[in-house]
Amino acid sequence: MEAFKYGCIVGGEHFCKRRELSRQLSAYIAGGQNVVIQGERRMGKTSLVRETVAGMRGWRMADADFMGVKSTTDVCNRIADAMARFDSGDSIYRRAMSLLAHLRPVGQIDQMTGLPTISLDARATATPASIPLALDALASHVKGRKACIVFDEFQDILDIKDGDQVLALMRSRIQLLPEVCFIFLGSARNRMLSIFLSPDSPFYKAAAVFGVDAIPDGDFFRFAAGRFATGRRKLPREVFDRILEITCRTSGDVQELCDAIWQVTESGQTIGAEDVERGVRLVFSREGSAYAAFVKPLTDIQMRVLRALAELGGAHVLSGEFLGLARVTTPATVKKSLVALCKADLIYSLGGEWKFVSPFFREWIRRVR
Secondary structure (H helix, E strand, C coil), rough: CCCCCCCCCCCCCHHCEEEEEHHHHHHHHHHCCCCEECCCCCHHHHHHHHHHHHHCCCCEEEEEEECCCHHHHHHHHHHHCCCCCCCCCCHHHHHHHCCCHCCEEEECCCCCCEEEEEEECCCCCCCCCCHHHHHHHHHHHHHCCCCEEEEEEEEHHHHHHCCCHHHHHHHHHHHCCCEEEEEEEECCCHHHHHHHHHHCCCCCCCCCEEEECCCCCCHHHHHHHHHHCCCCCCCHHHHHHHHHHHHHHHHHHHHHHHHHHHHHCCCCCEEHHHHHHHHHHHHHHHHHHHHHHCCCCCCHHHHHHHHHHHHEEEEECCCCHHHHHHHHCCCHHHHHHHHHHHCCEEEECCCCCEEECCCHHHHHHCCCC
């Protein structure tokens, strides 16, 4: 039995309901309001959108994931594939191929899922000018139906050549499609906010900002306790509080640690602090080698700053206490190390506070000497 799921989009019984957020989001979608979903990594943003749309009678979503896109052709490919996955009927599939004819589409069947996919001919090279055409095709595909268009990891478009131009062309086309609701998601919060809240960005105020924060402790406890109860395991509230502390209340990491605890406990057991520790060790057994690789290239000073960050948090990194624990003499040294650790994608800055990308990595750093 799989009581907890993590590392993927979750739904149904594995999704901790966010009723108020879902109610607000469904109102935006039904009203045709474009929305940008902001929140820290692994907070369940994509799962929230999917569950919300699934709960809206008759509504569907066409979703394109732009994670790791390398070119404008990649962007068009993801949009084309979203069209193919939106409907599996032959007539709809042929219509999608027809709408994308200018981009020389190639239809295939995914060997793993058995579902149709569409990609561009390998010899075809899309240019920024292809973007409005691809968006027109996608919008025409869902127009007149209860559907929204979801763009995930939207900030990755900035990493491609002509990324700024692509965003500008997307914005110019989207504003001409008021009958279609667009939802934008991304795991790089600061970059997403710069796209939608910076006056210099073509997407400035192009969508309502919708925040997804940590699930309220009480709601999450009731969900987790209920999942453990399906295997006749009892979860005391004080034990769950320790789980929240270790995972920094990050939804995906809470589920991962709960899954590890499930694996090291048995039916009929009351979960204790020692079981949480065993669960943490199980997570480390899976991920510890990756953590060791993360720190291998770091300098001694960077490692000391990282340890101080793990112990004291990142709200007061220039305080005397922080400098003393990191054994550095100047704030400039701390700043330089933080920038290097950020570039290594180990930490990030949010609202003036430095945080670990992975709470488990933070816990690992606290224990390694």
